[in-house]
Amino acid sequence: MDYAIQQILNALSFGAEYALIALGLAIVFSIMGLVNFAHGEVIAFGGYSMVIVGTLLTRNPFLLMGAVLLACVLVSVLLERVAFRTVRKADLTTGLLTAFGVSIILQNLFLLLGSPRPIPATQFIFLDRTITLGAVQVSSLQIYETLATAVAIGFLLFFLRRTTLGLAMRAAALDFEMVRLCGLRANRVIATAFAVSGLLAGLACIFIMARRGSVLPHMGFDPVLTAFVACVIGGFGSLPGAVLGGFLLGAVEVAVLVLLPQSYGGLAQAVVFALVALILVWRPDGILSPAREKGDKV
Amino acid sequence: MLEIQDLKVTHGPIEAVHGIALTVAEGACVTLLGPNGAGKTSTLSAITGTARSTGLIRLAGTDISRLPVEARAKRGIAISPEGRRIFSNLTVRENLVMGAAGRRDKSAIGSDIRGWFEQFPILGERRDQPAGTLSGGEQQMLAIARALMSRPRILLLDEPSLGLAPQITARIFDIIGDLKRQGITILLVEQNATAAIELSDYVYVLNNGLISSEGPAERYGDGSALMDQITGVHG
Numbered sequence: 438m439d440y441a442i443q444q445i446l447n448a449l450s451f452g453a454e455y456a457l458i459a460l461g462l463a464i465v466f467s468i469m470g471l472v473n474f475a476h477g478e479v480i481a482f483g484g485y486s487m488v489i490v491g492t493l494l495t496r497n498p499f500l501l502m503g504a505v506l507l508a509c510v511l512v513s514v515l516l517e518r519v520a521f522r523t524v525r526k527a528d529l530t531t532g533l534l535t536a537f538g539v540s541i542i543l544q545n546l547f548l549l550l551g552s553p554r555p556i557p558a559t560q561f562i563f564l565d566r567t568i569t570l571g572a573v574q575v576s577s578l579q580i581y582e583t584l585a586t587a588v589a590i591g592f593l594l595f596f597l598r599r600t601t602l603g604l605a606m607r608a609a610a611l612d613f614e615m616v617r618l619c620g621l622r623a624n625r626v627i628a629t630a631f632a633v634s635g636l637l638a639g640l641a642c643i644f645i646m647a648r649r650g651s652v653l654p655h656m657g658f659d660p661v662l663t664a665f666v667a668c669v670i671g672g673f674g675s676l677p678g679a680v681l682g683g684f685l686l687g688a689v690e691v692a693v694l695v696l697l698p699q700s701y702g703g704l705a706q707a708v709v710f711a712l713v714a715l716i717l718v719w720r721p722d723g724i725l726s727p728a729r730e731k732g733d734k735v
Numbered sequence: 736m737l738e739i740q741d742l743k744v745t746h747g748p749i750e751a752v753h754g755i756a757l758t759v760a761e762g763a764c765v766t767l768l769g770p771n772g773a774g775k776t777s778t779l780s781a782i783t784g785t786a787r788s789t790g791l792i793r794l795a796g797t798d799i800s801r802l803p804v805e806a807r808a809k810r811g812i813a814i815s816p817e818g819r820r821i822f823s824n825l826t827v828r829e830n831l832v833m834g835a836a837g838r839r840d841k842s843a844i845g846s847d848i849r850g851w852f853e854q855f856p857i858l859g860e861r862r863d864q865p866a867g868t869l870s871g872g873e874q875q876m877l878a879i880a881r882a883l884m885s886r887p888r889i890l891l892l893d894e895p896s897l898g899l900a901p902q903i904t905a906r907i908f909d910i911i912g913d914l915k916r917q918g919i920t921i922l923l924v925e926q927n928a929t930a931a932i933e934l935s936d937y938v939y940v941l942n943n944g945l946i947s948s949e950g951p952a953e954r955y956g957d958g959s960a961l962m963d964q965i966t967g968v969h970g
Contacts, residue, residue, distance in 0.1 A: 608825055611823065615816070615820045617805045618813075618816070619808060619881070620885055
């Protein structure tokens, strides 16, 4: 029983991390059709800001968390202003290549200005303790991660349903020009999307740092790749799809690790991706892909 | 209210409108008639700023031809576009909130929405449904109400009767007539000459990107001659 609870918590916390990052990708994609592969570098930037602020200004972990969130929001908005705004009207591939370019440039900047070796930043490690709930021993970080993700999704839902900018972001996913015709500035809507995406990256960064305790230039790339897969499973551009895909991927990963015999452990990733491929055979556009416009004129 | 001179509209390498002039007086309903491909929608797109154009577009005395789309909307241009383009993933109410997104006086928005629900009770009944579930006629009402949520100086209507059953079309034209009586300035684009002329003060006929005839609505009688010209059907 306690083994099952532990594994469920494992699956939830894996899924929560994927869902957070996948949501960040999906928000930007739904509005401007950009697969932002530089999202991982936003996360890494959060890690480096933590090192800098942690060394120079404060060691208070809660202030540091605020600094990480702020840094991720700022860099995300800045990237849009500097790199993505110029290619906004270009086609999908141009945007994708720009994102890869930004990603490579940032990774190399981290390498040059930081270090190719991990730099320790351990202020968030305290989140990760083993706590005993009744007969079950669980990691506190996993509980925090699951709860924080649930709260973040709640806030996001509130934002998207109750504020004009949130409504505009949902509307823009369908018809951006019509949103502009309603009098909302395109730059403002897109900058908001990047800010929200950056905030989610910052939250993911806090949990990644709590687990790793150090930063590396390419630390964000793998999580974003996994989150990308989560987006694909859920249906690219769909926000509920990103969440569902994230948690589904977490569950499948843990299930495979639990059910696969120890000696086949190396095959875990292969089995996960085989299952993902099967899902895509069943639903080629992902499980919750946005409904296509019916295409007639009226 | 709206004054256009020497307007040329291009879509990439193609010039769709080759230099037209038109005027819409305050409180008037002006109709732009013409067959498919004459440049009617292109003209409206030039006014809203979604198509590239040269020439003068003056709204209430100021040239807006260099302003971006959203700035023009804020200055008082609202459109119920071709195909309606309601936000089908948002609820009816949320669509109306979006219509008012460029407005400063946020406090009056709620009462304006209630006003529209009184005027169109069917929208009120379905306020929390996704707008995509509405029928064609209801979507057209929503598109008009969304446009008017911005309290515009001029309302552009692009083929509001397109694809609707005759009864529903009649209802939509009734609504446009009501709006006119409320003093709203309207530039209407239509293929349904008969119904449009009945409502209008002044008519422009567009053919191959040029104005081929214009005059007070009375001059066109019941519009049947124009209808023949537009549809190519001679009865």
